[in-house]
Amino acid sequence: MLLVSQIADFQMIFTLLSTLPVLIITSELDYSELVNSAELVSSSSSLSPSHLDNKSFKPRKLNCTRDTDIIDRLLNGTGYNKFRIPQEEGMTVVVEIWIQAITSIDELTNDFDMDIYITETWLDPALNFQHMSPCKGNLSLNHQVLDRLWTPNSCFINSKVAQIHNSPFRSVFLMLFPNGTVMVNYRVRVKGPCSLDLSNFPLDLQKCSLIYESFNYNRQEVEMKWSDAEYPVFNLSKIVLPDFDLFEIQTERKQENYPAGMWDELHVTIIFERRFIWYFMQAYLPTYLTIFISWVSFALGSRAIPARTMLGVNSLLAIVFQFGNIMRNLPRVSYIKGIGKVLNLDQHQEAQ
Ligand SMILES: *[C@@H]1O[C@H](CO)[C@@H](O)[C@H](O)[C@H]1NC(C)=O
Ligand SMILES: *[C@@H]1O[C@H](CO)[C@@H](O)[C@H](O)[C@H]1NC(C)=O
Ligand SMILES: *[C@@H]1O[C@H](CO)[C@@H](O)[C@H](O)[C@H]1NC(C)=O
Ligand SMILES: *[C@@H]1O[C@H](CO)[C@@H](O)[C@H](O)[C@H]1NC(C)=O
Numbered sequence: 339m340l341l342v343s344q345i346a347d348f349q350m351i352f353t354l355l356s357t358l359p360v361l362i363i364t365s366e367l368d369y370s371e372l373v374n375s376a377e378l379v380s381s382s383s384s385l386s387p388s389h390l391d392n393k394s395f396k397p398r399k400l401n402c403t404r405d406t407d408i409i410d411r412l413l414n415g416t417g418y419n420k421f422r423i424p425q426e427e428g429m430t431v432v433v434e435i436w437i438q439a440i441t442s443i444d445e446l447t448n449d450f451d452m453d454i455y456i457t458e459t460w461l462d463p464a465l466n467f468q469h470m471s472p473c474k475g476n477l478s479l480n481h482q483v484l485d486r487l488w489t490p491n492s493c494f495i496n497s498k499v500a501q502i503h504n505s506p507f508r509s510v511f512l513m514l515f516p517n518g519t520v521m522v523n524y525r526v527r528v529k530g531p532c533s534l535d536l537s538n539f540p541l542d543l544q545k546c547s548l549i550y551e552s553f554n555y556n557r558q559e560v561e562m563k564w565s566d567a568e569y570p571v572f573n574l575s576k577i578v579l580p581d582f583d584l585f586e587i588q589t590e591r592k593q594e595n596y597p598a599g600m601w602d603e604l605h606v607t608i609i610f611e612r613r614f615i616w617y618f619m620q621a622y623l624p625t626y627l628t629i630f631i632s633w634v635s636f637a638l639g640s641r642a643i644p645a646r647t648m649l650g651v652n653s654l655l656a657i658v659f660q661f662g663n664i665m666r667n668l669p670r671v672s673y674i675k676g677i678g679k680v681l682n683l684d685q686h687q688e689a690q
Pocket of ligand 2: 410413414
């Protein structure tokens with residue numbers, strides 16, 4: 339017993355001894371910090387503000403070039419021309435789209451609304467600033483600088499409306515990398531067309547599509563590409579719509595022949611799946627119930643003619659009323675929809 343307690347004591351002393359230097363060092367550090375800050379306080383209280391500015395707002399790296407100077411040195415008096423294509427052999431513009439929200443799909447006007455971020459990346463060798471010893475690894479700039487740079491002038495060629503968000507200021511983000519890579523990000527609201535085919539309604543899939551391409555430059559001058567990421571178009575958050583679920587997003591790159599040459603087109607197809615539960619509850623279920631109730635007349639026997647007539651007519655009226663009620667909520671098309679087929683069938687049964 340004695341031996342064990344002695345060993346424990348020894349261990350305790352040993353650990354104390356081993357932590358002692360650390361304690362001493364930290365206390366020394368604390369002390370020196372204290373002295374330093376005390377010195378700072380005393381010196382700052384006695385010195386003029388300009389001296390204080392010099393001391394506390396000193397740039398971390400001594401001889402580095404600041405953002406504004408880099409932009410001036412790149413664009414002022416260097417003969418940079420935003421109307422000239424930066425690389426004679428042709429530019430490659432890489433595109434990525436993030437879907438922020440899809441706000442509506444309208445069956446009357448055949449279109450859909452969404453808010454997206456478009457990211458375009460290209461290499462402009464004239465904007466290389468590696469040799470200027472920049473203070474930052476990459477420059478974050480705004481649309482005013484972008485207005486002075488070459489851009490591929492790309493747009494959605496099949497959109498009904500597209501605009502860059504403007505409040506409280508133009509939502510354009512520009513990042514310049516030291517090797518001259520330009521990355522531009524726009525936040526855009528776009529209204530695009532849908533090809534609504536309702537023949538399988540309400541178990542239908544709806545396709546909406548957008549085509550993005552450079553408006554001014556053909557394939558020899560600007561080559562448009564989807565980014566190498568697994569999904570070049572993806573939703574940032576879950577897309578929730580009252581009537582639809584997002585089914586799939588497809589991307590494709592096509593070459594299109596125009597009178598002025600070949601153009602690269604980036605196609606996005608967004609496929610929506612209708613939520614049919616509402617239609618099931620509102621249309622199918624009540625209709626089936628009415629039919630089942632009309633069968634009660636068979637159980638009444640062939641001599642109960644007034645009761646059977648009343649049941650039959652009542653069911654017919656209920657169906658007609660139900661049909662009108664549903665039709666008010668459905669898109670108008672000139673062909674027979676899936677839901678209409680079922681209802682017509684029901685009415686035939688009733689008439690028999
Ligand atoms: C900073 O620049 C000055 C002259 O412009 C030069 O003499 C000095 O060596 C440079 N210092 C460093 C760390 O590059
Ligand atoms: C550079 O050019 C822009 C626009 O042309 C001008 O606003 C700016 O003052 C110029 N900067 C310098 C340092 O000359
Ligand atoms: C931009 O530079 C900063 C600092 O150098 C770095 O932390 C950041 O990851 C860079 N951004 C990109 C997109 O490379
Ligand atoms: C330029 O730099 C960026 C960021 O560091 C990098 O992603 C890109 O691949 C570089 N481009 C070239 C052509 O070196």
